Amino acid sequence: MHGLHSTQLALCAAAFDAASNGLLVLDHEERIVLWNEWMSHHSGLSPQKVMGRTLTELFPELQGSRLLMALRGALHSGHPSLLSQSLNKAPLPLFSGPSPTPQQLRIRQAVKVLPLTPDGMPRHCLIQVTDVSLSVARERLLRDQAMELRACSHLDSLTSIPNRRQLDEYLARELRRAVRASAPLSLIMLDIDYFKHYNDTYGHQMGDQSLIQVAAALESTLKRPGDMVTRYGGEEFVVVLVDTDKAGAAVLAEKMRARIESLSIKHEQSQVAPHITISLGVASAIPGLNCEASTLILAADQALYQAKHNGRNRVQIYDPELLCGIRNQPNFRALQA
């Protein structure tokens, strides 16, 4: 240590030991000449045990490792290296406690390997080890949260069932599949009867509660994984039924109607019943014919309108004969009459 007073030397040694990361210095023959307190603590190896030995003598697993290549790059060519934790995880067997057990996880490490050129001495190498376990954990948490957010963006925040965005993606995909497989596909559009009155009478909080109950009840009537209830907006729901024809959809729609009625959620201002009821419209695509999602939704909406018109708390199947003029549009030829 050229030019340093003995007090400075003592301070350097004290600082080296007090540092809150791992510091070790190796000579040009790769032998350890300095090993700080942090290294002792986390490796369980005292300076006496490591002095004059090489890293591979201490840790045979390092043979041929990136750390060793970096060490040689520093000693022979003067190249500094950085070993990121993403690409190297935990190059050295270092543990959070002083007495490592085989079960204990290694500290996640970021390592810097730096050539040292002390005056009048051959080149040495400083290895600096930082514990990044906390940052790794924090980053993982952030990623998990980001993943969750993505999943949530497809769920309705109130009822936790799929939202309209997911309906759009799902219906388009399933319609394409149905056409390829010449399989039937049906849609139910439904809404709660006199829901505005309900909100006006019981308040929006109760309104929200009833929406959550209705959504859960609708979902509980579906048994097959391919079927999906989505919140279309307000008090409107859309149910996608894969591999289901008009007759099958009608049966399920009636089951849903009965299920909601059986919830017996008090609704005194309803003009059809003293409890909450729903009206449902069913539309089905003809197997093998190309049917647009928007066409199917419009047809189900028309059927729902008819169900309302016919007195509510009932199921109406899309029937071009009964409905207003849309049957003449070419798009609607793909619907089951």
Added chain:
Amino acid sequence: MLSPDMLELDDMERDALTEVFNIGVGQAASAMSQMVNDRVELSVPSISFTSRAAAALELTHDAGQRICGVSQRFQGSFEADAILMFPENKSLEIVRLMIGDDMPIEELTAMEQEALTEIGNIILNALIGTLANVFGSEFSSSLPAFHFGTSSEILQAERKNADDLVMLLHVDFKLETHQINGYVAFLLDVSSVQGLRDSINRFMGNIAR
């Protein structure tokens, strides 16, 4: 005035220099293959001398677009900044390929930045080592630094430096079925151009003998 002509190499000289750089990145590739347990191939298909402004344009046609770079400053018989850059979103692709992460997020996280810095460090050390061998002298270098900005910012190609000379290496990076084209720029100032020139001449003389 400094111009790309000052370092015009003939075909033989250019081939020889390209060849040495290929040997250099070959070593980096074997180190990276070992790290990811998969075959990583690196090659330098061509070298050119150009101005910083022209190099910035070659990297991104859209001047506002931001890219990632990793730089190391090295000094020996001459002094220069070596900067590894991947155009457009390729840096992310490389990191994801190496870490095997398929998180659909557009930004590089801190950990991924560090990983990219390490990849840059491996490649730049190999190239600087090659230069040291070629020039028969040693270069000391700084730890790698990560940059994010437009190609013009990273290459410091604004105004007063726009005409300064850059030795631009194309680096092809192959992993699994992906091929990604990157660049390494050596930013040279007047004195370093002379140093590089002398060194190249000496090196060519040695080969010829």
